[in-house]
Amino acid sequence: MKLTGKVAVVTGGATGIGRVIALKLADRGAAIMIADINEEAAAVTAAEIEEISGRSATFTTDVTDVETCRELAAATVDTLGPADFLINNAGIAGAPGWQERSFSTEEDWKRTYQVNVIGMSNVTSAFRPQMTERRSGRIVNIASIAGREGRPAIPHYSASKAAVISLTQATALELARFNITVNAICPGLLWTPMWEQVGDRYARDNPAYKGMTARQVFDAMIEERIPMKKEQTPEDVADTVAFFISDDAKNITGQALNVDGGFFMR
Amino acid sequence: MDFEGKTAIVTGAARGIGRGIALELARRGSNVIIADIDEEPAREVVAEIQAGGTGANYCETDVTQQWSTDDMVEAALEGYGQLDVLVNNAGVGGAPGFATRKTPNIDDWQATFDVNVYGIVNGIQSVEKYMTDRGYGKIVNIASVAGRLGRPGFASYGASKAAAINVSQAWAFKLAPHGINVNAVCPGLIWTPLWQSIGEWRSSMDEQHAGMTPRQVFERAVSDAVPLGREQTPEDVGNAVAFLASDRARSITGQALNVDGGIRMN
Numbered sequence A: 001m002k003l004t005g006k007v008a009v010v011t012g013g014a015t016g017i018g019r020v021i022a023l024k025l026a027d028r029g030a031a032i033m034i035a036d037i038n039e040e041a042a043a044v045t046a047a048e049i050e051e052i053s054g055r056s057a058t059f060t061t062d063v064t065d066v067e068t069c070r071e072l073a074a075a076t077v078d079t080l081g082p083a084d085f086l087i088n089n090a091g092i093a094g095a096p097g098w099q100e101r102s103f104s105t106e107e108d109w110k111r112t113y114q115v116n117v118i119g120m121s122n123v124t125s126a127f128r129p130q131m132t133e134r135r136s137g138r139i140v141n142i143a144s145i146a147g148r149e150g151r152p153a154i155p156h157y158s159a160s161k162a163a164v165i166s167l168t169q170a171t172a173l174e175l176a177r178f179n180i181t182v183n184a185i186c187p188g189l190l191w192t193p194m195w196e197q198v199g200d201r202y203a204r205d206n207p208a209y210k211g212m213t214a215r216q217v218f219d220a221m222i223e224e225r226i227p228m229k230k231e232q233t234p235e236d237v238a239d240t241v242a243f244f245i246s247d248d249a250k251n252i253t254g255q256a257l258n259v260d261g262g263f264f265m266r
Numbered sequence B: 001m002d003f004e005g006k007t008a009i010v011t012g013a014a015r016g017i018g019r020g021i022a023l024e025l026a027r028r029g030s031n032v033i034i035a036d037i038d039e040e041p042a043r044e045v046v047a048e049i050q051a052g053g054t055g056a057n058y059c060e061t062d063v064t065q066q067w068s069t070d071d072m073v074e075a076a077l078e079g080y081g082q083l084d085v086l087v088n089n090a091g092v093g094g095a096p097g098f099a100t101r102k103t104p105n106i107d108d109w110q111a112t113f114d115v116n117v118y119g120i121v122n123g124i125q126s127v128e129k130y131m132t133d134r135g136y137g138k139i140v141n142i143a144s145v146a147g148r149l150g151r152p153g154f155a156s157y158g159a160s161k162a163a164a165i166n167v168s169q170a171w172a173f174k175l176a177p178h179g180i181n182v183n184a185v186c187p188g189l190i191w192t193p194l195w196q197s198i199g200e201w202r203s204s205m206d207e208q209h210a211g212m213t214p215r216q217v218f219e220r221a222v223s224d225a226v227p228l229g230r231e232q233t234p235e236d237v238g239n240a241v242a243f244l245a246s247d248r249a250r251s252i253t254g255q256a257l258n259v260d261g262g263i264r265m266n
């Protein structure tokens, strides 16, 4: 579907999965607002988008700050127009230094919940008026298969992603009467800087992966757990985002779709 | 277009949702085999697709018979030299006359399992060797939101649809290493001849709906159950099938996607 004339906001759109989502939507013609805490990387991605769709903007945003989120929503209207699509992708795996720790600390729990869950709610609330007023809008939340089942590896992260799925359902119910759909995507195993750190942690703490490099841990997990025997890519996630925001998905809401090569089937 | 030069089989495509799926795949460039027991309306769908410029053939098929689904696959390969997509959509609400019974009888249990479950198994068994040898294939099974949660009434139908989801997972797992994706779509409330029968059943069996026309029963169900407040359409299901059967969903397998306006959230 062509997205010319549409406006998409991507939180955490400066790097990783969010960047690829932003580029995919720009490629279909959408104007993109990159809302990221990393100002420098956001500017680089925005410049890349300019070359594709010609329209982008950045707004340095910490999603945990309610006031900044409101300013982001206002800045989006001023620079690009009201948002048609909101992609809540910003996320972290723990408080700074989490990858060096073998156990979750209170700081890990707090910071992760603050960014992944409360941050998502902050941004959604900030964009709510411009979507409800026009009685249209599409919201896609990036959860994770980690949210599908409790696992001991990084419990604070898994719990935050389970909360994202729950928040998606609540928001979907709340906004349905305004013709706004809200869905979640649960990506599986993607080789990103985040996973590099997860891999290091496994190699250190889990006897089954002792002494492996992060990439070897990653490959072993694909072999053990992914029925398709292939890693997933940011492109896979971006293609699914593009589906959820299209007219083709206008009657789909409140769903969480695993993009995980069959890791979890529910 | 996602399906240019590709060939799809859609079972139960003579009318209702199956017709919608066939038309959506054809609109995206696919040749389509219309596999149904009911010849006359099936031929109309064939003509409609041919008028749009892609290939279409009728293949008389009873999905409850393995020899018949074998023939259906052969028809696709003879006609077009390849088969890329199988959509197992044929389904029944019960044995003939089910709408006149208060609760399902043994024939209803048998009929729903024969068509809604075994029909899917037959279809998959007829294509799996071909698709495995080729290392490519997309299978989408039409289950139902009724399969997401057991409820009294026509429990046989719900049970058969829960089984359809389970069967999709089983073959997703089996076929994943061979480059074959198997997913299910769970439609919500769609006005088709099947729903007409359900409406008749409710207005004659259930006091709350006494004296209502089937369409009125349907509209009440929509307003009671659908958060988005509107009925779903065969095109909606066709669009979701077209996504799951495309290479854009290459990393999605074993999933059941509700196309139901938010009735159930999974």
Ligand SMILES: NC(=O)c1ccc[n+]([C@@H]2O[C@H](COP(=O)([O-])OP(=O)(O)OC[C@H]3O[C@@H](n4cnc5c(N)ncnc54)[C@H](O)[C@@H]3O)[C@@H](O)[C@H]2O)c1
Binding pocket: A011, A012, A013, A014, A015, A016, A017, A018, A035, A036, A037, A038, A061, A062, A063, A064, A089, A090, A091, A092, A115, A119, A142, A143, A144, A145, A186, A187, A188, A189, A190, A191, A192, A193, A194, A195
């Ligand atoms: N990589 C994986 O395998 C994987 C798997 C499942 C889910 N996810 C999820 O996908 C999303 C993106 O992950 P990624 O791998 O691309 O990670 P990443 O670290 O590469 O990117 C995250 C982006 O979010 C930004 N960000 C972080 N905190 C922020 C804040 N407070 N406010 C605004 N922006 C902030 C970062 O600056 C960064 O640009 C995350 O929600 C993550 O949990 C990733």
Ligand SMILES: NC(=O)c1ccc[n+]([C@@H]2O[C@H](COP(=O)([O-])OP(=O)(O)OC[C@H]3O[C@@H](n4cnc5c(N)ncnc54)[C@H](O)[C@@H]3O)[C@@H](O)[C@H]2O)c1
Binding pocket: B011, B012, B013, B014, B015, B016, B017, B018, B035, B036, B037, B038, B061, B062, B063, B064, B089, B090, B091, B092, B115, B119, B142, B143, B144, B145, B146, B186, B187, B188, B189, B190, B191, B192, B193, B194, B195
């Ligand atoms: N209508 C809804 O609201 C709804 C909701 C959820 C799921 N579904 C499912 O969607 C599918 C299509 O339903 P519909 O509403 O279009 O029903 P429908 O009765 O309008 O159409 C079903 C088609 O399947 C064909 N068929 C029946 N038995 C067959 C057999 N043994 N072999 C080959 N073809 C056969 C029929 O001839 C008909 O063309 C079914 O699996 C149904 O259970 C429907």
